[in-house]
Amino acid sequence: GDAAAGKKRATACQTCHGMDGLSKLPEAPNLAGQVEPYLVKQLTDYRDGKRQNEIMNVVAKELTDADIANLAAYYSGIQIDVLPPG
Template sequence: MRIALTAAMLASVLVAMSHTAFAAGDVKAGRAKATACAACHGIDGMSKLPEAPNLAGQTEEYLVKALNDFRSGERKNEMMSMMAKTLSDADVANLAAYYHSLGKQ
């Protein structure tokens, strides 16, 4: 019983910490960084190309995970892997905050 309670408390702390990390992105800095993304995903987060997804309104958690997966090679796409490798952790958080802030259009 005590182990289950400890595990539940640890899980709660980890969830709280993960939400804090996603909330740390700077929308203004993300918008500035997004100029490199605009050719495929549009400056408004609405894709101009059929093979590129819309990013406007996506959750920050999803965007952070996707970009980190491209950076690590866990998720594969030649263009995205190349672009994501140049991003810092702050860039990833900022881009996620920016695209999330656009809302679904």
């Protein structure tokens, strides 16, 4: 996927997931640094109705395979540091 193209497409995602991939809503997951093939599968499943969510099924319906690859490249490419749990 092309992360720069994904960044442009991510303007449609930012209300819930942020441009930085940090969730704005209790129902929405963080996407920052998320595993790329996982993101591709979830977006594809939302588009194809295999994973159910009222908002995501509508939003993902518009996405091409290239859009999905690009969005996954963008969000997975955001670097995260994890602090060791206590």
